[in-house]
Amino acid sequence: MMKYLKTIICIMLLGAVLPSYAYSANDAADLSYRVNITVTDSSGSPKSSFDVGEDIFVKLSLSYTGAGRAPVYGFQGKLQFDSYVLKNTSVKMEKDISMKYTDGVINYIYLDMTASGKDDSMLQNIGTAVFQARNNGTFDFSLSNFILTNKDASQRYITPFEDVQIIVGSGIKEASKSSLYEDIVAAKSLLASVIIADNPKTIYSPDFWYSTKSAQNLRNVIAEAEAVFDKENALASEISAAIEKLSIGVSNFENSKIIGPKRWVASDGNNINYSVKASVKGGNGKIADGFEAQTIRATTSATIRMIPDEGFETEYIFINGEKFIGRDIYTIPEVSRDITVVVTFARKTPFTDIAHDDWFYFSVRYAYNEGLFTGTSETKFSPSGQMSRAMLATVLYRMENQPNVKFSDVFSDVQSGHWYSDSIIWANQNQIVNGYRKGIFAPNDAITREQIAVMLYRYAQGKGFDLHTENSSLSFKDANKISAFAKESIHWAVSKGIMKGNSDLTLNPSGLATRAEVATMLQRFKELE
Numbered sequence: 001m002m003k004y005l006k007t008i009i010c011i012m013l014l015g016a017v018l019p020s021y022a023y024s025a026n027d028a029a030d031l032s033y034r035v036n037i038t039v040t041d042s043s044g045s046p047k048s049s050f051d052v053g054e055d056i057f058v059k060l061s062l063s064y065t066g067a068g069r070a071p072v073y074g075f076q077g078k079l080q081f082d083s084y085v086l087k088n089t090s091v092k093m094e095k096d097i098s099m100k101y102t103d104g105v106i107n108y109i110y111l112d113m114t115a116s117g118k119d120d121s122m123l124q125n126i127g128t129a130v131f132q133a134r135n136n137g138t139f140d141f142s143l144s145n146f147i148l149t150n151k152d153a154s155q156r157y158i159t160p161f162e163d164v165q166i167i168v169g170s171g172i173k174e175a176s177k178s179s180l181y182e183d184i185v186a187a188k189s190l191l192a193s194v195i196i197a198d199n200p201k202t203i204y205s206p207d208f209w210y211s212t213k214s215a216q217n218l219r220n221v222i223a224e225a226e227a228v229f230d231k232e233n234a235l236a237s238e239i240s241a242a243i244e245k246l247s248i249g250v251s252n253f254e255n256s257k258i259i260g261p262k263r264w265v266a267s268d269g270n271n272i273n274y275s276v277k278a279s280v281k282g283g284n285g286k287i288a289d290g291f292e293a294q295t296i297r298a299t300t301s302a303t304i305r306m307i308p309d310e311g312f313e314t315e316y317i318f319i320n321g322e323k324f325i326g327r328d329i330y331t332i333p334e335v336s337r338d339i340t341v342v343v344t345f346a347r348k349t350p351f352t353d354i355a356h357d358d359w360f361y362f363s364v365r366y367a368y369n370e371g372l373f374t375g376t377s378e379t380k381f382s383p384s385g386q387m388s389r390a391m392l393a394t395v396l397y398r399m400e401n402q403p404n405v406k407f408s409d410v411f412s413d414v415q416s417g418h419w420y421s422d423s424i425i426w427a428n429q430n431q432i433v434n435g436y437r438k439g440i441f442a443p444n445d446a447i448t449r450e451q452i453a454v455m456l457y458r459y460a461q462g463k464g465f466d467l468h469t470e471n472s473s474l475s476f477k478d479a480n481k482i483s484a485f486a487k488e489s490i491h492w493a494v495s496k497g498i499m500k501g502n503s504d505l506t507l508n509p510s511g512l513a514t515r516a517e518v519a520t521m522l523q524r525f526k527e528l529e
Contacts, residue, residue, distance in 0.1 A: 032066035033156065035077065035146050037164045049167045056086065056131040056166070058141060060108065062123035062148075070150065071117025072110075077146030077158075079106040079129060082139035084179060085168050092128040099127045117151065135179070136169035157299065157336065172505065180229050180239055183246050187222050190250065191215060214256035217357050221249030240502070252357050258329060272298040276332070276339045284312045284345035296335045303331045308345050315346035315365075325362065351381040358383070360516035367519040370526070372398055383516035390420035390443035391515075392452060393433060395522065396459050397423035405429070411441040418443075432458045450486035450509040452518065453499055456525055457489035465528065469495040476507040483509065498524045 038059045041047045050056055060079065062072070081088075083104040091099040091106065096118075098109040106129045112118065140163035148156045173179070195209040228234050228242040276294045278287045288305035296302045306314045306328045314326030320340055324330070332339065349368045354361055364381055367373040372395050376382040405422040414424050420443050427433040432455055435441040461467060469491050474482075482490055490509060493499040498521050501507045513521075 033158050034063050034065045036061045050133045052133050052169050054133050059128045060126040073112040073117045074149030076109050078144045080142045085137035086131040087134045089132050090130045094127050133168040137173040138167050138171040140165050184225050208257050218253040274335050274338050276302045278304050278341035281342050281344050284309050299334050301333050302335050312345045315344045318342040352379045363520040363523040366523045385515050386446040387513050387518045389447045393427045394423040412439045414441050446512040448510050449513050453489040453493040454486050476501050478506045
């Protein structure tokens with residue numbers, strides 16, 4: 001009898017151990033996955049370049065990248081695309097897998113209701129999204145927020161993701177009233193879908209909001225875009241400018257999002273926590289109390305609050321070395337590793353004719369703080385004002401810390417004692433400017449974009465910069481209008497990102513540059529150092 005009792009006890013113990021063993025095997029620590037994107041045409045052939053009107057099939061699948069193997073008990077994730085270039089026409093869902101389209105995103109959701117999970121055969125085909133190419137353009141299919149659920153309800157986050165680039169037609173978006181209309185509708189939809197408030201204490205779900213000021217700024221930009229759309233004979237250049245301005249307005253609005261912090265000070269044993277440490281470089285402000293060191297649960301947000309000194313504002317925020325435009329309240333939406341935050345502050349400008357929402361604001365602030373530019377008065381910068389040849393020579397002279405200059409009578413229209421005399425003579429002595437023929441410099445002439453490229457190129461040459469360029473040709477519509485003396489310089493300026501084309505794919509080489517444009521190009525130039 002005792003022998004049989006021992007046998008029964010052993011069987012019971014074995015029955016208790018085996019499920020535990022299977023459980024641990026299913027949730028092995030070396031489990032890791034990869035999401036694969038396969039893009040084909042209607043025949044099933046892999047393809048990355050399509051014609052307008054052609055159908056595009058995008059299939060997602062999961063594969064193991066670690067040694068562990070286990071059924072999948074749930075997952076979620078997003079496939080993002082450019083809804084201007086492609087139109088989602090249908091989804092081919094697998095059994096128990098939900099695929100839903102919203103605002104340029106295909107959402108994938110699966111939740112096991114049988115407690116048995118899905119095996120490897122499920123991983124080979126999550127589902128296929130079908131699109132139609134409807135406009136020229138280039139974009140990337142990208143994946144985000146893919147999370148797998150294990151048997152014990154813990155989650156595994158799938159990284160990294162590899163984007164897949166798609167080209168439709170020429171690969172260049174064409175400015176049209178239809179695309180402007182779509183952008184207006186999207187901007188209005190964005191405004192209607194979020195919470196606008198100035199008292200975040202009343203907001204709990206969703207956990208982010210926008211201020212009434214930032215919302216009003218976007219409404220003003222939308223109104224300007226609608227005025228262009230309603231104009232019967234709107235020029236292509238006006239439409240392009242409206243599209244670009246609306247894009248900037250939407251970007252500024254999205255960047256103004258305020259996200260409520262979600263903090264956990266200790267691990268509960270099942271979650272991963274990361275540290276977020278913030279400090280200031282260069283002084284002129286501090287990190288608010290309680291935000292210098294935080295413990296954040298993985299995939300939740302971390303908010304940093306900055307307190308600038310009087311007369312200063314947050315300049316840049318470096319997240320693990322990556323540079324972002326600064327704000328006094330900054331939220332890292334998803335923390336996935338230990339993070340080091342370094343904050344810099346900059347002196348506010350005294351100019352009343354520029355605002356944070358202006359595309360050139362940060363470049364003007366940079367030029368002002370570096371002592372490269374002064375205003376046209378104590379309170380005016382005149383961003384739309386023209387830049388003269390003498391002004392740019394003076395800026396470069398300041399960049400060189402204004403070395404001593406021995407005046408020489410090189411140009412008949414540059415006399416000793418003028419505010420620009422030393423700058424122009426220094427620039428001539430350093431082979432940066434030659435002037436026009438017959439010894440004329442024309443200091444008060446408005447400078448053209450190609451003349452700026454030439455002066456910066458020659459200044460960089462004197463400083464020993466790398467002047468090598470990869471591109472052998474320029475794709476701008478008016479590239480044939482670049483003067484012979486400026487071609488090499490413009491190739492260099494474009495390849496280094498100092499000079500960029502307009503939204504209508506023109507470079508406007510002989511166009512006159514505004515003070516705001518020059519400030520922007522100078523900041524890009526200085527960042528090459």
